[in-house]
Amino acid sequence: MSSTTVSLVNGTVLSGPINTTGDGVNSTPTAAVYEEPHENLEAILVPILFAIIFLIGFVGNVTLIFTVLKNKSLRNTPNIFVVSLSVGDLLLLLCSVPFSSTLFTCFSWPFGIFLSKFNEYMQTLSLGVSVFTLTALSGDRYIAIVHPMSKHTGKPTLITVVTVVGIWILSAALAIPEAVTSNVLYFEGGAPIDNGNTTIVPVTLAICKIYPENNLPVWYSKAHSMYRFIVFFVIPHIVIAMFYVMMARILVISSKALPCESVKGSAMNQQQNRQIQARLKVAKVVLSFVVIFVVCWLPRHISILAGHFADPEYNMFWHVLKITSFCLTYIYSCVNPYALYFLSSQFRKYYNRYLFCCCPKGSYIGLAGGEHLAMNNFNSTMRRGSTTCTGEVHSQFICQDCQR
Template identity: 40%
Template sequence: MSSKMEYDYEYKYIPVAERVETYIIPVIFLLILIVGVIGNGILILILLRHTSMRNIPNTYVLSLALGDLLVIVTYIPFTLFVYVLDSWPWGLTICKLSEYAKDISIGVSVFTLAALSAERYCAIVNPIRRHVAGLSAKPLTVLTASLIWVLAIVIAMPAVLFSEITSVPVLGNRRILICNPFPEEFGEIYRKSMVMFKFLAYYLIPLCVIAIFYLSMTWHLTLSTRNMPCELPDSDLHEQIKARKRVGKMVVCFIIIFVICFLPYHIYVLWFHFNPTAMDDFNSYWNTFRIFGFCLSFINSCVNPIALYLISRTFRQKFNKYLCCCLPGGSTVCGRNRTESSITQGNIILQKSRRINETSASTIRRRTQEFNSTGVFEMGSIETKLPVVTENRSRK
């Protein structure tokens, strides 16, 4: 809600007990809170505890999960009670901090997705460019993730500096309090400028960057399927073509999720603040659309771990292991899973050692590049069979 609503709020005010969203929003926000805390919490735990998961893309995934967890913990609980209590009950400090945390989280999320798309593009299209340039991959990634947080914190500063508690008259002499990110003394120009700036910085520009990198990567993967070695067996060729198409579909899904989660919210905000007759045209349809876009933008904070669970077999196995430990009788299952995992990892290490000793130097370099591209997204599965084919050909 903004200060623009104050002038007509007295006539459009509906008591909190008579609103449908009073009973729907708390349930939705509670589900987002539970799913988001569990999903992002386990994802962060997995990336911090398992050294095998500490690679370049997972550094960005960790930053993304931290940003999502920040907005879930610091903003959603306070906003949930606003729909139940009608007036803002938390005071000026919580108002400033909640708005600040929300903007930081959105900035970290979209900037990290843009950086992750750039990293994925470089890893798939030209994986040796970074090594040729003499850059150290992991320190550079940590530095980039840190700069993303600094940028998000700086851009979100107006929220913590200028957010205020506004008193709005309703139903005659009664007044309610709202947490208003747009101070009245700054006027309409500041409000419209901030709305447009957030639309560009938090949505349009990052979306263009993500779309360019992901579509370029998808195009590269599609073309590369036409240039597969003719010596490969038909079954191997078919399997690798399917793997590359699956990666292409995956990156397109991330673009669609990003658009769906944030587009309705920005449509409503732009319409409300830039349409001169918005207050007169505001009706039950626009109120429903506003609530839908508001909820969908926060659902994005808990949907990323779900997407990774469906896409990544590695993350799914580790997530199930941590989740079963929290259930009754889960300690026995977890112990058995740890034993099986240790045996499996031992076999994998032995197989890798044999392949490294038997393959050529070019094969070793290619496998190193694949390892840098693996992790939660399991990009390395695209090329995993090429060293075996090379080995068989060398023996012949």
């Protein structure tokens, strides 16, 4: 969204932000003074931020995927969804971040029509995979807490894999409109250079737009932006909220109905409490993912909807909101692995092992807070044939028996 000025062939001088992000705010250039892109602070800071996002997100998501695939004990239902989430984020980082970062540095879109369409398609694909996977994760936690015995019947792993594949197919289908409508608009003209005299240098300005006005009806941008908000935000979060309300209700009811009269009943009570706490902690991890998604994506939806429906005057507030919300959507693609690092002691243990593999063994073990000892105890317990997990271990994304 760099400030641009173009002197068209008819002599009209046009300028304004390059609107490649679908906000709709002041999408038509207006008369103004030409400003070189490198003179904008954002032309320097935003690409640096995108480079940091790319590096941190790539390392975090690759580590998470590698951790689950390498360790058989981690291949349970919640982690299959988490891996799907990371694959979607990783694809967005690899396929979209390098191109989107140039929007703040280049005078015009340099990559052509195909990459314009591909960039918008990947953004919507990743959005769909993220929000629908979070919805499926919430549903999985609802089943684990409200109907725990159903997790032991049928083929839960196969059902999970089929669900993940279905999410990707649905997301890919819902992203097709972006690939169809996105286009590059070319303006033949020139840019003025201040060399003592006003000189017009012939240039071709290319602007990548998701809603090119010359190819679409006037109402389409409003309808499509509202459709994206409802399908990719409102409906999934209503479903997620319903799952968590029902989970909260059953947890309150079950806590009042636990037996506690005899010694045997007390033992059963403790075991049931451990199981409930284990499932509840996993549900809290999923809920944290949902909160992160809302924080990172709600400003973007607000910016787009306000631009199309409120038609505000483009000023510094909207400029900052557009840039901030645009960056937050990419920041989301790198935060989930690190959220899991802080919320799950077992993932933290594996992260430390793989990320600090070149360090002395004592260094990364210390970072895990001694959790390697708990894992050793867990492994020895499992070798003795026990199916009961300790409170520290089974509460994380690790023990399949206690997760279900």
